[in-house]
Amino acid sequence: MDWLYQPWPWYVAGPLIGMMVPMMLFIGNRSFGISNNLRHLCAITQPPNVDVDFFRYNWKEHIWSLVFVIGTALGGYLAGVVFANPEPVAISQAAQDMLLAWGFTQPGEFLVPDELFHTSVRNFTFLFASGVLVGFGTRYAGGCTSGHAITGLSTLQLPSLFAVLGIFAGGMFSSWFLVPWMLI
């Protein structure tokens, strides 16, 4: 049962992620994608006196999608807590050296760095603001990594290629020019 605790190699994990696309089609003719749920959650919570058109639709038709992400959280709990990997994330030596140079003291420890995720006003401001970029950007682009990079590219959709190029450029920008200075 060791495999339940250990991280999975890319050639096991990747195909399983790819299988999400046919499985969602097969279960109920659904297009695999995660970030639409952010919209549904906004639609559910929009107060009656605030009236943004974009969130005025029958979200009840999308309960299946919300059930899916509840499952995702549950899967996260199982894999990250119940069957947690006791070892640090096995990133390459080059990545470890780079992160040490940026001031991250334990590269690989606990999936996300404590320096950015522990409870503090500074961290929560940073996490919230970055979350705003993720939420705004994914909706503007009409999808995220799952909807565009996986569903979109695998079904040969040109708009998804534009989105993926934008996403990768944005990620490289922050990873090369912003993250190195965050702890300094």
Add this chain to the structure above:
Amino acid sequence: MRYFPYLLVGVLFGFVLIKSEAASWYRIQEMFHFQSFHMFGVMFSAIVTAFFTTQIIKRLNSQKALDGQVIEIPEKPAGQTSYIVGGFVFGIGWGLIGLCPGPVFALVGTGSIGAIVVLAGALHGTWLYGALKQYLPH
């Protein structure tokens, strides 16, 4: 009950996101600096798998889903600006916190308070887009 299959597949997805370490900030930094093949392998093999399986579905005689609907793969609306600019903004956020929306939900499941803060931010960002949509180029 009719939602149960979605719950099961969602659990599998969340489990794989953690086990593949796609939900790890470290893996994302490593990917954007091309220091390991791991994340590229995950993405490429996912896309190739989804490509072949959807091609098979297209060629089946009966293209019915479990609930009787005929399977159709929806086309994304044509466009350029919104995909590139929106993608870029999302990418900046992804590079900073190392979490895209799927992994955010998976990490919330592990009890990470930080991930809950990210989710709260993402909801506000989504709302902001909804409010500004008519003023943005698409």
